[in-house]
Amino acid sequence: QEVAHSRLAGAKLIMVVNREPYIHLHQKERIHWIRPAGGLTTALDPVMQACGALWVAHGSGDADQEVSDAKGRIGVPPDDPRYTLKRIWLTLNEEKGYYYGFANSSLWPLCHQVYSRPTFDPDHWDIYRRVNHKFAESILEEVGNEPALVFVQDYHFALLPKILKDARPDLVVAQFWHIPWPSPEVFRVCPWYQEIIEGMLGNDLLAFHIQNHCNNFLDTVDRTLECRLDWEHFSVLRNGHTTRVRPHPISVDPTLSEEYLDQDWQIRARQFRDKYQLGDRKLIVGVDRLDYTKGIPERLRAVDRLLMTHPEWVENFHFVQIAAPSRTLLDAYQSLTQEVQTLVDEINLRYGSSHWQPVLFLNEHLGPEDVAVLYRMSEGCVVSSLHDGMNLVAKEFVCARSDEQGVLVLSEFTGAARELTDAIIVNPYDVSQLSDGMHSILTMPAAEQSKRMKKMRAEVQDKNIYRWAGMLLSEALKLVESTPSENLE
Numbered sequence: 001q002e003v004a005h006s007r008l009a010g011a012k013l014i015m016v017v018n019r020e021p022y023i024h025l026h027q028k029e030r031i032h033w034i035r036p037a038g039g040l041t042t043a044l045d046p047v048m049q050a051c052g053a054l055w056v057a058h059g060s061g062d063a064d065q066e067v068s069d070a071k072g073r074i075g076v077p078p079d080d081p082r083y084t085l086k087r088i089w090l091t092l093n094e095e096k097g098y099y100y101g102f103a104n105s106s107l108w109p110l111c112h113q114v115y116s117r118p119t120f121d122p123d124h125w126d127i128y129r130r131v132n133h134k135f136a137e138s139i140l141e142e143v144g145n146e147p148a149l150v151f152v153q154d155y156h157f158a159l160l161p162k163i164l165k166d167a168r169p170d171l172v173v174a175q176f177w178h179i180p181w182p183s184p185e186v187f188r189v190c191p192w193y194q195e196i197i198e199g200m201l202g203n204d205l206l207a208f209h210i211q212n213h214c215n216n217f218l219d220t221v222d223r224t225l226e227c228r229l230d231w232e233h234f235s236v237l238r239n240g241h242t243t244r245v246r247p248h249p250i251s252v253d254p255t256l257s258e259e260y261l262d263q264d265w266q267i268r269a270r271q272f273r274d275k276y277q278l279g280d281r282k283l284i285v286g287v288d289r290l291d292y293t294k295g296i297p298e299r300l301r302a303v304d305r306l307l308m309t310h311p312e313w314v315e316n317f318h319f320v321q322i323a324a325p326s327r328t329l330l331d332a333y334q335s336l337t338q339e340v341q342t343l344v345d346e347i348n349l350r351y352g353s354s355h356w357q358p359v360l361f362l363n364e365h366l367g368p369e370d371v372a373v374l375y376r377m378s379e380g381c382v383v384s385s386l387h388d389g390m391n392l393v394a395k396e397f398v399c400a401r402s403d404e405q406g407v408l409v410l411s412e413f414t415g416a417a418r419e420l421t422d423a424i425i426v427n428p429y430d431v432s433q434l435s436d437g438m439h440s441i442l443t444m445p446a447a448e449q450s451k452r453m454k455k456m457r458a459e460v461q462d463k464n465i466y467r468w469a470g471m472l473l474s475e476a477l478k479l480v481e482s483t484p485s486e487n488l489e
């Protein structure tokens with residue numbers, strides 16, 4: 001935090017994220033705001049509150065325009081402004097081509113390799129490019145003639161770094177790619193892979209969660225372009241410009257759960273139990289966006305298997321799945337919603353009775369305060385992603401357990417599994433591993449839970465979101481201080 005404060009002096013910090021951290025919506029006569037689902041905005045918001053600066057995002061709420069000034073700006077958080085949010089307005093066609101199209105129907109499945117076939121539509125690609133230019137224009141206008149560090153987030157903006165650098169070679173541009181990067185064989189099926197790589201090499205610093213994604217990226221560059229690859233320093237030298245490629249695993253703010261779990265959390269826990277008739281039974285929870293990368297059907301099949309192989313749990317526990325609706329215009333997400341609902345109904349019909357249903361499926365977005373209570377009142381949490389850059393639910397669950405109890409079952413295909421090695425690590429494609437994991441959640445002795453949870457909490461408390469931001473920003477800021485020629489090393 002302090003590093004960011006003191007060393008940013010003189011350079012503007014601009015954070016570029018597709019998703020805005022606060023969305024304003026009409027509700028009857030009033031305008032209210034919500035926070036979107038998804039770990040990225042939740043992780044970055046506390047960093048921005050700490051260092052001020054400007055967050056540039058696509059304005060997606062139906063009341064966003066009304067609360068912003070003529071340049072799309074507003075102070076946020078709305079009830080206690082600490083930094084500026086600038087919204088960029090996209091037309092419906094731009095949103096369809098750029099966000100639903102190329103970002104979420106091409107790049108998202110391509111990078112996650114979960115056997116959901118990516119589609120490549122030239123019109124989407126064209127709009128994706130134009131939207132990257134649109135963001136660039138607006139950012140350059142904000143920067144004016146001043147020095148600045150532009151920190152770009154994620155796969156929505158693969159082309160933006162090069163556009164910015166071409167216009168203003170003196171800007172420092174860094175990007176964090178929040179999703180996995182696949183092997184060159186996989187990435188090269190994208191018809192426009194070369195332009196994407198060139199766009200990303202506009203960065204001075206390019207970061208992924210784990211070393212493996214950095215290696216895959218450098219391999220892809222190696223097979224794509226004429227350039228000098230320095231494997232020792234993990235950098236690419238091309239046309240006189242150096243891009244450093246580094247792993248920086250993202251994290252969360254561990255103090256937030258303490259705020260969410262105030263004195264009345266037990267009252268809220270009781271209200272939740274009463275509302276859904278959960279009695280005092282044990283709970284296992286899953287909290288996700290309803291996305292095909294998260295392995296939600298796999299998890300439900302594991303509940304089915306658990307009840308079949310361990311009938312002692314019939315009537316004695318609930319599996320609570322919170323699934324925030326996500327990217328609902330896309331067919332892949334609509335059919336997943338149906339598949340999940342069908343599985344839930346089948347399991348509840350097979351094992352349930354008039355007074356007990358094994359699965360509680362809430363297809364809605366719960367605020368972070370309610371999610372923290374749910375984590376705290378459960379026996380454990382299941383994260384069964386088929387592939388996930390990091391997965392912050394795993395870290396949030398650990399942060400909520402100041403009682404040092406609770407068991408985490410975690411997919412080996414998440415970035416988080418590299419750090420939270422005291423979780424029960426499973427292959428989510430193997431339903432028996434997942435159901436055994438659930439059985440362990442329900443039976444692990446308190447002393448063993450505490451031993452594991454203590455280690456996981458220490459890990460997240462140490463490698464928290466401020467450390468992530470501090471390390472990334474200070475690495476990028478070293479570049480602000482060096483002249484362009486020194487930058488070539």
Ligand code: G6P
Pocket residue numbers: 019036037038039040041154155178179289326327
């Ligand atoms: C993932 C992506 C983020 C995205 C989030 C929520 O974590 O890496 O960039 O914001 O999902 O998805 P959405 O499409 O709703 O922004």
